[in-house]
Amino acid sequence: MSDHTPLVSPPIMAKAPPVGPLPRLQPPRPARFVLSNGLEVVTVRRQVAPLVAVNLMFRSGSDADGAELAGLGASTADMLDEGAGTRGPLQMAEELEQLGADLWLGCGRDGSQLSLQVPAKGFPAALALAADVLLRPRLDAGDWERVRHDRLTGLAQRRDQAESVASIVSDRVLFGDAHPYGRSSDGLEPSVTRIGIDDIRRFHATHYRPNNAVLVVAGAFDETTLQQQLEAAIGAWSPAPIPASPPTPALPPRPRLVLVDRPAAPQSIVRFVSPGADRLSPDRPALSMLNAVLGGSFTSRLNFNLREQKGYTYGAGSSFSFLRRPGSFSARAAVFTEVTAAAVTEFLKELRGVREQPFTDDERTKARAMLLDRVAEGLATSSGIAATFAELGLYGLPLDEPERFIAALERATADDLLRLARKYVDPDAACIVIVGDRAAIEPGLRELGLPAPELRDADGARI
Amino acid sequence: MVKIEFETFVLANGLTVILHVDRGSPLVAVNLWYHVGSKDEVIGRTGFAHLFEHLMFMGSKHAPYPSFDAIMESWGGHNNGTTSNDRTNYYEIGPRNLLETFLWLEADRLATLAEVITEEELEKQRKVVLNERRQSYENRPYGRTELRIPEVMYPPTHPYHWPTIGSHADLEAASVDDVRSFFERFYRPSNASLTIAGDFDPAEARRLVEAYFGWQPRRERPARPAPTAPVLAADRDETMSDRVQLPRLRLAWHAPALFTTGDADLDLAAHVIGGGKSSRLYRALVFDKRIAQDVFAYQSSQLLGSLFHVGGTAKPDRPIADIERAIDDELARFASEGPTAAEVDRARNSHLSDFYKSLDHLQTRADLLNHYQFLIGDPAGVERDVARYEAATPASVRDTFATVLAKHRLVMRTVPQAGGDAEAPEAEVTT
Numbered sequence: 001m002s003d004h005t006p007l008v009s010p011p012i013m014a015k016a017p018p019v020g021p022l023p024r025l026q027p028p029r030p031a032r033f034v035l036s037n038g039l040e041v042v043t044v045r046r047q048v049a050p051l052v053a054v055n056l057m058f059r060s061g062s063d064a065d066g067a068e069l070a071g072l073g074a075s076t077a078d079m080l081d082e083g084a085g086t087r088g089p090l091q092m093a094e095e096l097e098q099l100g101a102d103l104w105l106g107c108g109r110d111g112s113q114l115s116l117q118v119p120a121k122g123f124p125a126a127l128a129l130a131a132d133v134l135l136r137p138r139l140d141a142g143d144w145e146r147v148r149h150d151r152l153t154g155l156a157q158r159r160d161q162a163e164s165v166a167s168i169v170s171d172r173v174l175f176g177d178a179h180p181y182g183r184s185s186d187g188l189e190p191s192v193t194r195i196g197i198d199d200i201r202r203f204h205a206t207h208y209r210p211n212n213a214v215l216v217v218a219g220a221f222d223e224t225t226l227q228q229q230l231e232a233a234i235g236a237w238s239p240a241p242i243p244a245s246p247p248t249p250a251l252p253p254r255p256r257l258v259l260v261d262r263p264a265a266p267q268s269i270v271r272f273v274s275p276g277a278d279r280l281s282p283d284r285p286a287l288s289m290l291n292a293v294l295g296g297s298f299t300s301r302l303n304f305n306l307r308e309q310k311g312y313t314y315g316a317g318s319s320f321s322f323l324r325r326p327g328s329f330s331a332r333a334a335v336f337t338e339v340t341a342a343a344v345t346e347f348l349k350e351l352r353g354v355r356e357q358p359f360t361d362d363e364r365t366k367a368r369a370m371l372l373d374r375v376a377e378g379l380a381t382s383s384g385i386a387a388t389f390a391e392l393g394l395y396g397l398p399l400d401e402p403e404r405f406i407a408a409l410e411r412a413t414a415d416d417l418l419r420l421a422r423k424y425v426d427p428d429a430a431c432i433v434i435v436g437d438r439a440a441i442e443p444g445l446r447e448l449g450l451p452a453p454e455l456r457d458a459d460g461a462r463i
Numbered sequence: 464m465v466k467i468e469f470e471t472f473v474l475a476n477g478l479t480v481i482l483h484v485d486r487g488s489p490l491v492a493v494n495l496w497y498h499v500g501s502k503d504e505v506i507g508r509t510g511f512a513h514l515f516e517h518l519m520f521m522g523s524k525h526a527p528y529p530s531f532d533a534i535m536e537s538w539g540g541h542n543n544g545t546t547s548n549d550r551t552n553y554y555e556i557g558p559r560n561l562l563e564t565f566l567w568l569e570a571d572r573l574a575t576l577a578e579v580i581t582e583e584e585l586e587k588q589r590k591v592v593l594n595e596r597r598q599s600y601e602n603r604p605y606g607r608t609e610l611r612i613p614e615v616m617y618p619p620t621h622p623y624h625w626p627t628i629g630s631h632a633d634l635e636a637a638s639v640d641d642v643r644s645f646f647e648r649f650y651r652p653s654n655a656s657l658t659i660a661g662d663f664d665p666a667e668a669r670r671l672v673e674a675y676f677g678w679q680p681r682r683e684r685p686a687r688p689a690p691t692a693p694v695l696a697a698d699r700d701e702t703m704s705d706r707v708q709l710p711r712l713r714l715a716w717h718a719p720a721l722f723t724t725g726d727a728d729l730d731l732a733a734h735v736i737g738g739g740k741s742s743r744l745y746r747a748l749v750f751d752k753r754i755a756q757d758v759f760a761y762q763s764s765q766l767l768g769s770l771f772h773v774g775g776t777a778k779p780d781r782p783i784a785d786i787e788r789a790i791d792d793e794l795a796r797f798a799s800e801g802p803t804a805a806e807v808d809r810a811r812n813s814h815l816s817d818f819y820k821s822l823d824h825l826q827t828r829a830d831l832l833n834h835y836q837f838l839i840g841d842p843a844g845v846e847r848d849v850a851r852y853e854a855a856t857p858a859s860v861r862d863t864f865a866t867v868l869a870k871h872r873l874v875m876r877t878v879p880q881a882g883g884d885a886e887a888p889e890a891e892v893t894t
Contacts, residue, residue: 020560023489049822093740097809100816160604266597311590369539380488381823
């Protein structure tokens, strides 16, 4: 057969094969026990790889930093493995590596976490190291001076990254400086400069407490001895009262257009930013479906339009951040500089459209199937299981929340989605944040009838 | 201890098939590797293998655009593809009832893509790829330097001379005829391997693979490039400016190809030199002298030859010459004294742990099976791969590294552009 003769396909190729019924997802049923010091422990045993994944989630994140010390929670997480017990910072790293263990500490908006992945045979030794990190960190002033310098340099480098700049600026504009979510979790140069080692010691002593956390262990651990091992390693860790979170301030008025100038940039980062919902909101399952249709999938309306039809971008999307306090809704894309205004027009069209065009049955079926698959895949690895149940613990949600979420997806009607779109997606009330070449894009934006932009620097401060 | 159970067979048309059952979750993953990458491109059409990967989603005869993504997503599946110098892979994952759909979609585009591709579709994906180039390299700090390194390290005749993303001019020049001839040449069953992993019945999967792929004719495997091993004839020294706050130094040497003698030694050497907080460069430059913000070392292993990279980013107000000198001192000491037994042990454990992590995930497990099939014609390569690291000793790591260090090298500096943020970054090359 010559290379250019079309092949004659057999009949089986002619049309898409039938798709059988979706398999029933049975999320793993975790075991649960409580240590003598009140720490809640959730476990899922799994034997796929000889690996144990641990996630210890504290219910205090950068939310607890305070306005003056933005970056405190993140700095604390960074400092905890800089030497602990009898070990200096480098010795700690060496011992973890000897075990093949990955230990990671981090701080998000609402929670701080320690996560650990280690080959099963090294788990007991890694647990002992993690216990030192949690209970006996050195938190040495000299080490903090070094780490602070690294962190301050990192904040300067962040200005090189257009996407990071867009995130910092978006949060600051939407929530305002008085709101914990308005401040960067890593802080800004003035706030990180103010942080002293005593602040870090205090954050650790206040928030890293067993009654403020949930511990998830997933993978190939030894069931018969786990509770005993945990009691021996961290049973002596004492509970303490945890201060209440500050109240949620009202959001400031939103400017229509905010621009961060990045001269000669080949792309503009475009974001539509507006208020979203909180993690416990009953709207969350239906909003997740709405988002899957609008910007949460490859075939979503936003990506299909801006990438596939117009070729403006490598990818367009949208997301809700569901946090303890109401988070944000944002729609986004990085587009060719020269089509910035045209891209804004398409965003407006799609975001308005979702409030007007009813959702089809196919769109809802797709959204359900995709979200169901996302739940299944999230629970298909040990680290995914640990992260899933730790997140539920952070927000005090029951362990059968994945099943509840799936059931709620079944109940969401087309009317529900339209009602929620009208409530949460309003491009005419959103703030448009653009990081790009001002000289090249401002005239086009003005032609769209947008007001003169409010100018911000790469840290989100008004110019 | 590191083992993946599988069965394998070859269709009459040459398609290699690997089946790996894991009934832990009701998911199935399909993973398809084609032995074609940017190394198979011709001068004047760089970036084509990757652009072609994008076109594979633009519809086939029985699943016209945008069916590929639309059908799959409507049932909860998702997919992507990646292109490297050496190979292109495509993968789908989703609920197990999608297995037949995945196979039909992959088989149809392998059989018919060239029949239906249009100028309009090519044009759309050309724009998407040009945007990807901006997003991943041009608008990303130090991204332009990454594009420059292969141009210096490999002569124009070597297929690693150009980056996978290609050049603007070549992407603009690509035509529908190019698409057809590339497809005819490389997209053949005999040039591919297909892995199915997850919750399925192997006998049923075998029947489906035969039905959807078995009818496609056998054609010879295309020839694969076998260039002579590249050498740098002299040290190279370049400086580029970019929109960055801090200068970065990058050193690069030619090194043994993926899976050949010395490759695993250099992975371990890189780890001891610059892999994480327990590494020598971290201790010397970041922790003790505090002249660097970050340091790195890695062996970038590839089929036709590898590059060994070392570098770091200078702290504010610290001259880049300081980190250059400090790195040179550490490398010279490492080449003469070698690593300690404890250092090799740690690097090895860390490496093994990474293997375990990739085994935990269905799609990466499927990818690993195809990776070894591609590399050594045997999906069971994971055991041989691990054995390479177990065989390494402090002496073998030292000797291999010393051989690499003795070669000519590239010194590449990326410095903040002179006019602050006001100018577009430019590659100003001083040799």
